[in-house]
Amino acid sequence: MSEMTYRDALNLALKEEMRRDPSVVTFGEDVALYEGSFKVTRGLLAEFGEERVKDTPISENTIVGVAVGAAMGGLRPVAELMTVNFALLAMDQIVDHMAKIRSMFGGQTFLPMVVRMPGGGGSQLGAQHSQSLETYFMHCPGLRVVYPAFPADAKGLLKSAIRDNNPVIFLEHELLYNSKGEVPDDPEFLVSFGRANVVKEGTDVTIVAYARMTVLALQAAAELEQAGISCEVVDLRTLNPLDTETMIASARKTGRAVVVEECWRTAGLGGDLAHRIHEACFETLLAPVKRVAGLDVPMPYSRKIEKLCIPQPESIVAAVKEVLHGN
């Protein structure tokens, strides 16, 4: 084990997989010479050369489409979109091509490709650079959607994504890049898709979260522990495939659940998760599932009011108390 940041864990995953498999290539805006806007691709150009680590024009739709074609041609491309916000320019290639090609061509091909996208709010980047679009991707069949919370998962999940034969949307939270954690050194350390992680055991309330929301949920759980409330925190890790079993088993055990999502509340993924829990645990639930979500507003810039739009540990604490004691 080594202590490293989420950023360095991702960087290490890329390096290990590129060393292991010459069919892995990576490209995107500023990934090579500039070493990535968030420096996730630091050192890659120096080690692997310009054949395998490539800068691209600012053409997001084509970045994804080139990865689709390259994957069809037998490579394992890892494309980077500078941020998830720019994925909106690539939605045609993501939704109409990357997600559908295997199915609409009758299973005659497959796309072993990854599109990495940093995202999330909280950095005062304004409405166009602060979005959480995970629901968009989760809604679309044919994609895998991964969103790690911790450095170890970042490494293990990215390595699994690169080895996976399905097209993977790999989300990275911009506010987690500097977070630190213990990461296994083993170059064969992989984290399987579709396995949620119970990151804290508890007995009173289940908190279901992903990515940065898991980190906030743990902070909330620690605070609630002081007040004698025992929370179990489930980190989904992958949104597709979705490990409903772990989430439901936990909700069954505690009888109460709070679902935390960073995306907009309306039609957000938390509504789907809450529904799954209600459907499976209706008889044993002691209270309706509570949702903590982003506000249904375009993100404001000012940090004083931006904070109101993103779930905070306090909002999770309040929601847990509500499912325990009512409003």
Next chain:
Amino acid sequence: METRLRAVLPDQQLIRLYEQMVLSREFEESCAEQYTKGHITGFLHLYSGQEAVAVGATAGLHKDDYILSAYREHAQAIVRGADPKRVMAELFGKSTGICKGKGGSMHLFDPSLNFMGGYAIVGGQFPIACGLAFSAKYRGEDRLAACFFGDGAVNQGTFHEGLNWARLWELPVLFVCENNFYGIGTEVHRSSAIPDIHKRTCGYDIPSEKVDGMDVLAVYAAVKRAAEWVREQSRPYLIEAVTYRFRGHSMADPAKYRSAAEHEVWKARDPIPAFSKRLLEEGIVTQPQLDAILEKARAKVNEAVTFAEESPWPEDGAVWEDIYV
């Protein structure tokens, strides 16, 4: 003066081009009939009139070269070698279809023939062609990606992104525009600031040329020459093949935006009789041989229809298959 056919290709290959055009036409006209009978449903975009492009271009490519096309691609697939039976079954939505009935008319695909798909979002194939060309170059394979598209696609961002990218990364992509003058009902001069589509590559330093898309041999010669250049240089090239569709955009389109006079002018240039006339004039075939080719094509198409009719529907369980690996 027209080039003599025999100066370009041996007799057997010339006859093969003719057979392929006839088969394409017969297949498409049969599709129209099956559509009116309700056996083929959904969108159906027929290729009648444009045969010289698919047939000439495919003959000018290597078998290893990738081909990508849009949604008017039945002939592209069949000329590349796809079994008409399995293509027709696909259009019928049967499990024996080339994509198991999951794709339909607009999404034919056969990787064993390097036929890498029909794409139905206008311009969706440009980036994918670049990606396939990149993989070929990266792996040191001697193959290019031939990317077919219509005149309507040149106003999509992906066209410009793809041209820029292919030139920047020096990718072996042969762009082939089938300019049939209409994006559904909008004529080229009403959608493109420069109606001469081949001129639109000048901003990307990509050489291009215009070819008569009603002349199968002209298309063949242009594509063969361009493909050799693309392979040697590992750089993109664009061919604009000027052609005409004899039917509407799809079966749902009566094409009232085109004048009868215009239609007649182009019908008079039908690539199939135009080519048979030359074959006869040069003594490469006899009329009975031409008749036999037509009969053979009709029999093949009828066989395809019977196969499609008699094939089973997909099982209900197929709905969950082939989405993930």
